[in-house]
Amino acid sequence: GPFQFDLQTRELRNRGLRVKLRPQSIEVLAALAERHGELVTREELRDRLWPGALYGDFDNGLNSAVNRLREALGDQGAEPRYIETVARRGYRFIHEVARTQLGPPQPxxxxxxxxxxxxxxxxxxxxxxxxxxxxxxxxxxxxxxxxxxxxxxxxxxxxxxxxxxxxxxxxxxxxxxxxxxxxxxxxxxxxxxxxxxxxxxxxxxxxxxxxxxxxxxxxxxxxxxxxxxxxxxxxxxxxxxxxRHTESVVAFEHYLKGRWLWGQRTPQAVARAKACFEDALQADPKSACTHAALSECYCTSGFLGYLPPGMAFPKARTEAKLALGLDPQLGEAHGALGWVLWAFDWDWEKAEESFLRAEELRPSYAQTRLWHSFLLASVSRFDEALQQIEQAWQLDPLSLVMQCNVAAILHLARRHEAAIERCLRALEMDPDFALGNFHLGRSCLALGQHDQAIPPLEKAAPGFPLAMGALGNAWAKMGRRDKALETLRALECISKDQYVGAIPRFSIYSGLGEQDAAIEQLTLAFDAHEGVVPIFNVDPILDSVRDDPRVKALLRRLKLPRRAPAVV
Incomplete structure (x- = not known):
């Protein structure tokens, strides 16, 4: 049931919430719970709770205590679930009791x-x-x-x-x-x-x-x-x-609108969010939370390829440091700095220090745990990575982004069937969700189910270069060179209007078996410090070229910590 009762502390909780009861009602509950299923007589309760009391005082006191206890438990005297009255004799606690050693109260x-x-x-x-x-x-x-x-x-x-x-x-x-x-x-x-x-x-x-x-x-x-x-x-x-974030009403309204837009995660919404945060900082340059939010905006833009990494991540670092200069205890600023240190600097030790500090300061912030999980997966600490991303998902259980990033970590851990199950669960809520279709297609590709990868990747591809690269890879592995090259031309076309990194081109060339061209693009991705490069130590996308000495040399540039074995 929803109730927990600690016999030592005499605390009754309902789904974690402490239930306020008078001492007599608490002691009646303790007496009944200690002898679960047995009759506890009125005389026994009188001797325990009201020794020496007159009969009328005891009778009224016991009746009131039991009524208040029943009210707290949501119990009905006519159809009891917890406390049964045995007429003129006493009471019996009839609900099932599970005796456990209680630790600290659950949050x-x-x-x-x-x-x-x-x-x-x-x-x-x-x-x-x-x-x-x-x-x-x-x-x-x-x-x-x-x-x-x-x-x-x-x-x-x-x-x-x-x-x-x-x-x-x-x-x-x-x-x-x-x-x-x-x-x-x-x-x-x-x-x-x-x-x-x-x-x-x-x-x-x-x-x-x-x-x-x-x-x-x-x-x-x-x-x-x-x-x-x-x-x-x-x-x-x-x-x-x-x-408070700020003392300026104008800055606060711009900040609120920016957070609202950033949550939508589309290229257009993130760009507008960035403008809102900049307007907020014009009104109040000393708002630490706004600097941190702008840093997160740049982190998103750099990782998802909305801006070149050489532009996005240095700006994200600057804003995170400005935030921490104003408020060293701001958890989300430590998290954003950790993401820059991992995704762009490849400074594994300092990145993890930042993530741990962020989680200490703000343990309920799911975004930091998501980012931390990618660092852990990149160094083959998959159990820890899955624990972090599952915690992030529990903090944000209806978030399609969180659900699909659980799938992403499972994919990196080579648990592709479980990753597919997670993606399908998310796509039940929104069949057109691009990130869900992207990760579903990637896991199908890793299992060699190239024909099953095509439909979700086609859904994800419009305006999403990484998904376009995976789609081209799937066409190539199905023997459809014409479709793979058509996807490559489409990438070149959209690159006139938006930033397109080297990784999508690498995906297509590796699918076509053109190893030299693929490694040339991979080298460009490493040179630019594209945001997803640190996961290549474990990502199945690299498997077709992983044994090439040139690729091994690129992976050494990541300066992986010693406890991070590469996938073989």
Whole structure:
């Protein structure tokens, strides 16, 4: 069941949430639980809890204690699930009991749903989602809370799920809902805390302020939610919770819009997000969170090939360092710097130090764990890599990006059937999702299922050079040289309008068996420090040329740590 009772500490928890009960009710529960399935008489309870009390006082006290306990357990006297009354004799605890050695209380799993826009202006959506995102961000810094990532919450937007269904889908015990109404001069935010087990309201609050007091509403909302969860915060953690990104309302609005756009991950949206963060920094150059967000934007652009790596990653480094200069405790800035150190500098030791520091400061941030998993997989530490990416997915369970990156790590670990299963699970939610189709096609190629790789890669290919390269490779391995060369010409065509790295061309030439041309492109990729190069130590894409001395020389340039055996 959902309840845990610690006999030593006398704490009752419901799905991780502490249930407040008076001492007499707690002691009745302890007495019944200790003798699960046995009758505990009223006399025994009197001797244990009310020694020396008059009969009337004891009788009323015991009845009240049992009623409060039943209410807390959601039990009905007529049809009991937990406490059975034996008329005129006593009580029996009838629910199944699993006796376990309890460790520290498990973190409360919580999700902040997108706030509803009551303003009637679709242009306010980014502001409503931004406020919910900021509350999510604040709560991730607190020990004892396991906060579901914002992208999984956004996946539920517009869907009429019951709170209990949301709890089951995300594995959470608490759901935070909210609504925002903004007019020219006034801002109203309402927030509710709901038990995902039975949909009961644990707490609700309404905050009305002048529209310029958005920061005050943020602080009040976050602190009220924490208070409602009855969590005890250390002084430093309280300060961290209410720390603001900026004191500028203009900068804050640009920041919110940038985060909203960056979450979409398309080339156009990431470019617009970058412009929003730059506008925010014009209004407030000392916002550490905005510098970190801009760094992440450049990391995304460099890795996905939206910008040349020699342009994107140095800018990502600069912004991450500016962020850390302003706030050395900012976890996402340490994570972004770790990604630059791994993907562009190939500095394995310093990259992992940055990732570990980021996870220490902000353990609920899924993006850092995703990035860390790629470093671990690249040095053949596959068990650790899978543990990290699974944690990232659990933090963001409805994210197609996370689900597909679990598949990517499985692919690097040569567990292709499991990778395909993950991709198919993601594609059930969105059959056109490019990243899912790309990784599905790659794993089919690794298994030699070239004909099955074609359809998903054709879906992923438009505007996605890495997928175009994999598609050309699949056509070549099917003996369709004409189609492979047609894909190569298409790559050259789109390179006039967007950056196209050397790796897609390498994929096609290696599929065609043109080893010299393939290694020439691979050398260009290493020279440019293209973002995916560090995974080539283990990536099946290199298998056709891995034994070539020129390729072995390229892999030595990665300066792999000694504990990182190359794939043979």
């Amino acid at each position: 409360i799993r919580l999700v902040v749903l997108p706030f509803e826009n009551l303003s009637g202006d679709p242009g306010e959506e980014y502001f409503c989602e931004g406020l919910a995102g900021e509350l999510t961000y604040a709560l991730t810094h607190l020990p004892g809370l396991h906060v579901i990532a914002r992208s999984s919450a956004l996946a539920l937007k517009g869907q009429a799920f019951d709170v209990r269904e949301i709890g089951r889908r995300l594995g959470v015990s608490v759901v935070v809902e909210g609504a925002v109404q903004r007019s020219a001069n006034r801002l109203r935010v309402t927030v509710s805390l709901i038990d995902a087990g039975d949909a009961s309201h644990l707490w609700s609050g309404r905050f009305d302020r002048d529209s310029s007091d958005v920061f005050l509403i943020q602080d009040e909302t976050a602190n009220a939610v924490v208070g409602a969860l009855r969590m005890t915060l250390l002084e430093g953690e309280t300060a961290r919770l209410v720390k």
